[in-house]
Amino acid sequence: MADTMQWANALSTRPSLEAAVAEVVERASSSLQAPADLGLVFISSAFTSEYPRLLPLLHERLSVPVLIGCGGGGIIGMTQQGQMQELEGLPALSLSLAHLPGVKVQAFHIVGEELPDLDSPPDAWVELIGVPPSPTPQFILLSDPFSSQINDLLQGLDFAYPGSVSVGGLANGSLMGGRIGLFINQRLYREGTVGVALSGNIVLETIVAQGCxxxxxxxxxxxxxxxxxxxxxxxxxxxxxxxxxxxxxxxxxxxxxxxxxxxxxxxxxxxxxxxxxxxxxxxxxxxxxxxxxxxxxxxxxxxxxxxxxRDAQTSAEDLEWLLQRYQKQTHSHPAAAGALLFSCLGRGEGLYNKPNFDSQLFSRYLDNIPLGGFFCGGEIGPVGGRTFLHGYTSVFGICRQP
Structure with a gap:
């Protein structure tokens, strides 16, 4: 059997961070059954004070060359029974692991002050990110909401990497004004953007549900x-x-x-x-x-x-319409291997009056695809061929082989 792309996700609701880390690493690793090339970790802002402990705990148990993640107001992932779950305001930890044969995985951290001005040539952006424009990279971006200059970054990436797709979201801290956490390999950052570029044998497709x-x-x-x-x-x-x-x-x-x-x-x-x-x-x-x-x-x-x-019914109909369209457009393509969901804090249970709405609707149309993600303070995804920061939106990034 040819070496194929694989994804796995595990979600833990254990209130002890040690126990949560042990559970997600064990479940995601045994589900993947191949060496992981990329890890994505999302941790509930209920754990804000413990953010500095997350990466050392993961590093003890998990061997993965590139890991990025952030804190969020709600966490999305797969239960042990394989159900999608969106946990808002509760302690939770979600870990996605991906085996990506033929894909170059490059992580980066940049702060707002380092961005070239918008009149700079594409080379200035390529030099900053450290990723060549060919083969076309796909980006996953996690940013701090205050100082990352995210709109300028998105414009610069669109300019320097034509044909690339970017998805992601803005991290958030606890309601008590807790500091945000951005994670990359073994470093915790409090500002800027952490990202990963995936180049080569991978397609990143998007569904951007603006709910209107x-x-x-x-x-x-x-x-x-x-x-x-x-x-x-x-x-x-x-x-x-x-x-x-x-x-x-x-x-x-x-x-x-x-x-x-x-x-x-x-x-x-x-x-x-x-x-x-x-x-x-x-x-x-x-x-x-x-x-x-x-x-x-x-x-x-x-x-x-x-x-x-915009209201709950409109949001539901909008996402369903987009999922149906995606299913029609991709029915002859290789099956998706894994997905990420970046959803607005203004959606979820507060909008629909019931839990797990967007993720379970997704699984009704795209079954058996491991999904991980978080509730953001702003969602990153493309509309009409350009990348924007959205509000009240659910952005799905769906990965498969070409």
């Missing part, structure tokens, strides 16, 4: 500056929005009071915009005097935007 549905129609921005939309189709945006809301059903009108978002079309040339063509951004405020609206991104004349709503 469009209402009304797309409008073209006829006047805008910075993040302010001043005119839509030469009308004040607030008037356009008021007309739109008046024509909604009663339940959607209520939803628009607290869950209204703006989708920015990513493809300038696509005629018929559909589900998944928009980058969802928050509606920050309105200026009744000017009739302008402010959104959580830069806008420019000529862009098309469409208003969106």
């Amino acid at each position: 549905r469009p209402i009304g129609q797309p409008y073209q921005v006829s006047k805008g500056e910075r993040n302010i939309v001043l005119e839509l189709e030469e009308q004040p945006p607030l008037e356009v929005l008021q007309d739109l809301i008046e024509n909604l059903s009663e339940s959607d009108r209520q939803l628009a009071q607290q869950s209204l978002f703006v989708g920015i079309a990513r493809d300038e040339f696509k005629q018929n915009l559909e589900h998944g063509d928009f980058l969802i951004r928050t509606l920050l405020g309105v200026d009744p005097k000017l009739g302008a609206i402010a959104i959580g991104d830069r806008v420019r004349p000529g862009q098309r935007i469409q208003f969106h709503l």
